[in-house]
Amino acid sequence: MTHSRSLRRQLLLWLLLPQLVLWLVGGALTYRMALNYAEKGLDQSLSQSVRSLARQIKPMGSGLLVDFPKAAQAIIEEDPVDRVSYMVSSPPGKFLIGNQEIAEPPPTHAPGTLVFYRMEIDGKPMRAVALDVAYGEEKHPQLLRVQLAKSYIARERIAEELIGDLLAPLLLLGVALSVLVYAGIKRGMAPLTKLEKQLKERSVADLTPLEFTTAPTEVHTLVDAINRLLAAVRRSVSQEKRFINDAAHQLRTPLAGLINQTELALGESDAALIKARLHKVHAGAQRSAHLVNQLLALARSGSEAPMAQVDLAQLAQDVARELSPRAVAMKVDLGYEGHQHAWMQGSATLLREAVTNLIDNALRYGVSREAGNEPTVTVSVHQHAAHVVLAVEDNGPGLSDAQREHVFERFWRGSDLPGGCGLGLAIVQEIARRHAGEARVTPVAPQGLRVSLHF
Template sequence: MTGATTTRLSLRRQLLLWLLLPQLVLWAGGGLLAYRIALSYAEKAIDQSLTQSVRALARQVKPIGSGLLIDFPRAAQDVLEQDPKDRISYMVSSPPGQFLLGNQTLPQPEEGMVGTEGPLLYAAEIDGKPLRIVALDVNYGEVNAPQTLRVQVGKSLAVQQRIARELIADMLAPLLAAGVLLSLAVYGGIQRGLAPLTRLTAQLENRSVNALSPIGMTQAPNEVHALVQAINGLLDEVARNVNQEKRFINDAAHQLRTPLAGLISQVELAQRENSDPVLGARLTKVRTGAERSAHLVHQLLTLARTETTARREPLDLAALARDVAREWTPRAVAAGVDLGFEGEEHRMVQGDALQLREAMANLIDNALRYTPRGSAVTLKVEADGERTRLLVEDS
């Protein structure tokens, strides 16, 4: 047989997947969005700080005639450049791009982007490291000889990124803990919600094959009640069909038993009065067939009278087997077969004595019919740990 094996997730795993996976996606998306927002706010703070710095620095540049007086104390420069990781670089150039003072490596903005109306903020890189720079042009000089001074202040974005990462870590750690607690709560809720299905499964697994009584579940959600009602409806329909079959078998067996008994009696009378060996052989075959049919009718009657639900009560299987062996001893002697019992003296089990007796009788009858004369048939009851084995062996 060929075919593909399809692996299907259980309902519990599907619920966990559909409840926890969106939570994980939202947590990751929320973390990325929070990181972007933190970077944005940090960038705004840096832009505001740089704008204030460039305006303050521009105020320290004082035109004197056609020249400039840059009153920028050394202490202020040390403050700007004291932190290597977060150093603030500046550059003064006049005309724009012609270095006068500060850090000569500051990149220049695009031509025509900077004006005297207000500072220009732009991004750049130095040695592969991101930088945020603000530039401001200042006009000075005589009316007939105007000149332009450019003041630039730049700051590394390393601190901005570090602050954003720390902020995200401080935000996501509680969110992660809350997510774990929420996941545990979701798992517990799913376990509790599926508990009625688990109980229903246990009830169905623990029922015997012939148990067709309704399933009872009083405390369960409406969906489980609907399922139980559907199963009970099916069990009720099966029970009705089984009862109808039993009634039919019982009626048919009763109708057949009397004619078969009469047929066997007539054949026995005919055998006693007959002297023709050929006719006697034919009568023997007819009697054998009638007896087999009668035996089948007896089995049908037993089946029809058997209860739908087998009774389970404590009984001594060894004593029951010895009793059945004694009942079949005369039949075994007539068939020329040695019928005996071996095994435990006493062996207690849970079962239905009537059905067990009928099962042993059927097995012994089958063995006696097809075992040659002079053979042996043994009924055994053996202990196998906590289990009990019942056997009918022939030679």
């Protein structure tokens, strides 16, 4: 089971989904950058604080004077959530004052250099800084370490405020962009909606071309494709109507004749008269059958047929061989001359129909029984580069100039001989045009007719 998909929905999905993904990725990257900048601000604050604290510790003889008032110490340790801890040790690692829970910094650093590192106090992550200060006499140098640690709460609060200030406008811009994308898709789909409305409002019988003046190139291409399809359907419907009209018109007379002959035969009591009537019925039935076959061939010649590489020379020779028994029975010299192979792009079925009709016409109407004139029908195929010519030539009575002008018209007959219906050469011309070719009729000296197909 197939599910219909809305083009508008797919466009919205493919345009808005990447936008949402990019917005989320951008938000995560922005949050990470905000944390980094907030951490830099935290490091700067710790740097200033640890240097200030180091200045409050002064060497006195062999000892140290810690000028760090109780009030300042209380302020530093006052906030239990965003706490600040400090520790003074001399030599480094030997606790003097502060919070002993502060971890030691990485071992490799020089005096006077700030060292930042991460640590935990009571399971809470902290940002710490250590500063080693040299003091004492030249002969008895001493080293003092001041450490300061602060929780990441302030950093996270700053990052959250920063991300809120940044993402809120981005979210509004995303919503505005989504609205603009939807409006743009709706406007872009308007020509398709208009086209859909035109097609829905049309009746089934309306096959006139669609008209579109203001629309994008892609919609014009679609409209052109639909118009080509409508033109093909229009041609097909026209051919079907013409076929029905032709069949109804041409079959009416022979069928009426058959009914008339059968009614007369039913009223006859003489066996000889009944037999004569039956002969007429049989002849009429044969003519009707031939007419139906020709009408069907005419309908096939105008329909779509698959094209492939066809050896027209071999096809013509095959058809001539198939009809040679009939020519022998009629004492007609049917032969082939020309190239043994001639390849072209075409429908083997339709081309065989055309060659059969040409030879059949020549055997029916191109046979002359004048004294000293042996009836001949010659089939030939010649190829010159991309140009292929198939011809059927006879030495019969031929046609006058006036007659040759009407020879390819439907139901036109140039002879009163029985059996024909005036469709053979019309079918040939239709098949030639289906192959982007043309059928031509030319007289033959001293007498005869040549019908050629030029591809």
